[in-house]
Amino acid sequence: xxxxxxxxxxxxxxxxxxxxxxxxxxxxxxxxxxxxxxxxxxxxxxxxxxxxxxxxxxxxxxxxxxxxxxxxxxxxxxxxxxxxxxxxxxxxxxxxxxxxxxxxxxxxxxxxxxxxxxxxxxxxxxxxxxxxxxxxx
Amino acid sequence: xxxxxxxxxxxxxxxxxxxxxxxxxxxxxxxxxxxxxxxxxxxxxxxxxxxxxxxxxxxxxxxxxxxxxxxxxxxxxxxxxxxxx
Numbered sequence: 549x550x551x552x553x554x555x556x557x558x559x560x561x562x563x564x565x566x567x568x569x570x571x572x573x574x575x576x577x578x579x580x581x582x583x584x585x586x587x588x589x590x591x592x593x594x595x596x597x598x599x600x601x602x603x604x605x606x607x608x609x610x611x612x613x614x615x616x617x618x619x620x621x622x623x624x625x626x627x628x629x630x631x632x633x634x635x636x637x638x639x640x641x642x643x644x645x646x647x648x649x650x651x652x653x654x655x656x657x658x659x660x661x662x663x664x665x666x667x668x669x670x671x672x673x674x675x676x677x678x679x680x681x682x683x684x685x
Numbered sequence: 686x687x688x689x690x691x692x693x694x695x696x697x698x699x700x701x702x703x704x705x706x707x708x709x710x711x712x713x714x715x716x717x718x719x720x721x722x723x724x725x726x727x728x729x730x731x732x733x734x735x736x737x738x739x740x741x742x743x744x745x746x747x748x749x750x751x752x753x754x755x756x757x758x759x760x761x762x763x764x765x766x767x768x769x770x
Contacts, residue, residue, distance in 0.1 A: 564726055568737035569744075580748075585755035589748075601746055607758050622723050640739070641746040645753045651743065654736040667740075671732045677739035681754070 560590065560658060560665045564623060567654065567667060572598060575665070588636075590656075602636040608650060608681045616657055616668050624657060624664035634658045638667075639681070646682050653677040 560575040572592045580587040586607055592598035605612045614635065615628055626632045635657055637650040652675035658665045689697060696706040703725065708716040719727045 564724065566740055567733055568740040580751060581755060585752075586758060587751060587755060598744055600740075600743055601748060601751060619723070619727075638740065638743045639746065640743040641748060641750050641754070643747075643750065645750050645757060648750065648754055651736070651739050653732070654739065667736065669726075669728045669732055669736060671729050677735050682757070 558663060560663045562665045562667070564666065567669075569595070569598065571595060577602075587639075601639040601641060602656065603639055603650070605635060605637045605650065605652065605655065609652065609679065612652060612675070614652075614655060614668065614670055614673070614675070620657060620666055620668045623666040624659040625662070626657075626659045626664075632660060634660050640678065646680075648681045649676075649678040650681055651677045652679045 558577050560577055562573055562575070564570075565572050569592075572594055574593040575590040576593060578589045578591055579585070580589055580601070587601060587603050590600045590602055616633075621627060621633075624633070635655050637652060637655050640649045640651070642648060653670055653673075654667045654677060655670070656665055657668050691697065691707045693707050693710050696704050698704055702722050704720040706718040706720075708718050710716075721727050
């Protein structure tokens with residue numbers, strides 16, 4: 549992944565909030581490490597102190613290719629075209645690298661052009677909400 | 686909780702815009718159809734609860750290990766010469 553593709557701080561908007569955070573609508577996406585890493589922090593403007601660490605799923609999960617249903621895509625006025633949508637997954641970090649997990653059951657889907665965002669709900673797909681980033685050996 | 690009893694092909698109105706229809710009853714499974722406006726999310730409850738919990742855990746993440754994680758995915762290209770500094 550080219551470092552020059554990492555966006556500067558950008559504004560994202562989840563009209564419907566996120567599961568558990570119905571009032572969290574406006575987020576600023578801040579690259580971690582000033583763009584030197586593929587991670588970003590989504591900082592919520594509506595609720596002080598609320599932030600999520602996010603990453604592109606393909607970094608850790610090469611076979612993760614979710615296809616989103618019409619209601620999900622309608623939320624952000626997009627189609628399943630990768631040129632139109634960006635998928636990020638929310639990370640839960642623990643004390644060590646080995647504890648980190650990604651939420652593959654509820655990825656964030658973003659309309660690249662407008663910044664509209666929704667957390668998809670991939671019921672029945674078997675993807676875990678807590679998938680380990682570092683496979684245990 | 687409001688409790689209503691319906692047969693297959695009967696419906697329930699929620700507010701002005703949401704219609705829940707019992708499509709089919711087969712054994713211990715019920716097929717339910719939901720018509721709702723675009724801005725109303727409709728999901729299986731247990732999956733929604735799972736996401737609520739996962740989001741809550743993620744929201745209280747400590748970024749202390751994030752740089753170490755970044756170190757895992759950085760891949761210096763073998764073709765590039767090491768920069769001298």
